[in-house]
Amino acid sequence: xxTRLTLAAGTAVALALLAGPAAAQKTQIExxxxxxxxxxxxxxxxxxxxxxxxxxxxxxxxxxxxxxETMQAAIAAFRAGxxxxxVQMFEVGTATMLSAGPAIKPVYALFQxxxxxxxxxxxxxxxxxxxxxxxGKLMAMPFNSSTAIMFYNKDAFQKAGLDADKPPxxxxxxxxxxxxxxxxxxxxxxxxxxxxxxxxxxFGALHDVPFATQANGFGGLNAELKIxxxxxxxxxxxxxxxxxxxxxRYGGRDAAGDALFPSGECAIIHASSGLRGRINREAKFAWAxxxxxxxxxxxxxxxxxxxxxxxxxxxxxxxxxxxxxRAVAQFFAHLAKPEVVAKWHMDTGFLPITAAGFEQxxxxxxxxxxxxxxxxxxxxxxxxxxxxxxxxxxxxxxxxRNIIQEEMEKAFQGQQSxxxxxxxxxxxxxxxxxxxxxxxxx
Numbered sequence: 001x002x003t004r005l006t007l008a009a010g011t012a013v014a015l016a017l018l019a020g021p022a023a024a025q026k027t028q029i030e031x032x033x034x035x036x037x038x039x040x041x042x043x044x045x046x047x048x049x050x051x052x053x054x055x056x057x058x059x060x061x062x063x064x065x066x067x068x069e070t071m072q073a074a075i076a077a078f079r080a081g082x083x084x085x086x087v088q089m090f091e092v093g094t095a096t097m098l099s100a101g102p103a104i105k106p107v108y109a110l111f112q113x114x115x116x117x118x119x120x121x122x123x124x125x126x127x128x129x130x131x132x133x134x135x136g137k138l139m140a141m142p143f144n145s146s147t148a149i150m151f152y153n154k155d156a157f158q159k160a161g162l163d164a165d166k167p168p169x170x171x172x173x174x175x176x177x178x179x180x181x182x183x184x185x186x187x188x189x190x191x192x193x194x195x196x197x198x199x200x201x202x203f204g205a206l207h208d209v210p211f212a213t214q215a216n217g218f219g220g221l222n223a224e225l226k227i228x229x230x231x232x233x234x235x236x237x238x239x240x241x242x243x244x245x246x247x248x249r250y251g252g253r254d255a256a257g258d259a260l261f262p263s264g265e266c267a268i269i270h271a272s273s274g275l276r277g278r279i280n281r282e283a284k285f286a287w288a289x290x291x292x293x294x295x296x297x298x299x300x301x302x303x304x305x306x307x308x309x310x311x312x313x314x315x316x317x318x319x320x321x322x323x324x325x326r327a328v329a330q331f332f333a334h335l336a337k338p339e340v341v342a343k344w345h346m347d348t349g350f351l352p353i354t355a356a357g358f359e360q361x362x363x364x365x366x367x368x369x370x371x372x373x374x375x376x377x378x379x380x381x382x383x384x385x386x387x388x389x390x391x392x393x394x395x396x397x398x399x400x401r402n403i404i405q406e407e408m409e410k411a412f413q414g415q416q417s418x419x420x421x422x423x424x425x426x427x428x429x430x431x432x433x434x435x436x437x438x439x440x441x442x
Contacts, residue, residue: 034070116329289372395436
């Protein structure tokens with residue numbers, strides 16, 4: 001028995017020695033992400049497919065909690081000198097990452113230094129523009145981008161005598177539809193998820209009006225909020241009036257309103273295009289997707305919508321080698337392949353972020369079998385981007401969103417007018433921006 005054990009142990013050691021050099025040759029890349037299941041598992045599957053496609057690089061994916069938690073973990077790791085090679089960062093963290101100075105390596109520099117070719121022009125203008133510097137250089141690797149759209153209950157529309165194949169295109173049409181839905185017995189005709197994103201950030205882009213000065217923050221840290229303009233005030237007042245009439249239900253902050261549509265409670269919702277998967281799983285009624293409505297008296301509307309979601313940022317570390325940066329670039333080149341972009345879109349509901357990826361999805365017949373799944377792409381690409389439709393690059397934007405939500409809630413509760421709410425949101429939000437500017441100047 002002892003002889004057998006000795007032989008077995010000797011064989012194991014010999015096999016380990018043979019395998020060791022091959023394993024050691026692989027460049028190890030640490031990748032931290034902020035996606036929960038099932039999206040986190042689908043992302044990690046892409047990582048596994050890349051690892052299996054070649055024998056030089058091993059990407060190790062780790063979930064680090066929510067997006068804010070992932071951001072804090074990455075900052076702490078950088079300060080300790082052991083930052084991950086790649087971190088996934090939500091779009092409202094972009095200004096923070098750009099202010100991180102030597103903590104990040106811009107993606108355009110990564111590709112230049114490593115010689116790995118990824119064409120930034122392959123990405124949709126609204127996506128590329130958001131993650132680019134003022135002079136058009138790609139700073140982060142686009143990946144899971146979404147936009148806000150409208151979902152509506154076709155069964156409820158038919159019950160109310162509305163054409164279920166002709167959703168409202170404008171705000172007057174939406175108000176009229178909401179009145180008919182209410183008359184037909186629908187307790188909640190209309191609601192919103194992510195209220196600041198859909199009703200202020202997206203709203204500004206669709207109508208080509210600024211959310212803030214300095215091209216919504218792209219032009220510098222000294223941006224100031226502009227959401228108390230006459231158009232913004234008119235829009236919030238419309239929501240307040242719709243609530244009083246029983247046409248609109250405030251669904252709560254951030255994603256709290258998501259559940260109100262797939263449950264059948266509300267007949268129309270403005271929400272992330274990424275809600276599609278949940279609606280598919282939970283809705284017990286016929287439904288469809290459509291672009292966000294716009295005010296028809298605003299000249300030039302509607303423009304393209306803006307993106308949400310996240311991108312991948314390259315982080316630096318004192319001991320990082322050229323081989324490691326090259327490995328990161330090779331992984332990014334894999335993510336840019338049209339087939340990878342197409343599969344991620346079809347599996348998750350996030351946007352196909354390249355034109356080539358979109359074409360692959362079309363060729364596969366996905367949009368014919370999933371009517372309306374192309375609405376986010378078509379809305380995002382319907383016009384050339386302007387200073388007001390590139391997105392927002394403001395410091396501490398999550399805090400500013402909470403301020404706007406607080407002031408909106410007071411207006412909905414009758415404690416202040418729409419004008420007072422937005423004047424207060426601008427004053428408080430600008431204080432946040434000045435704090436960020438002072439902390440990041442130089």
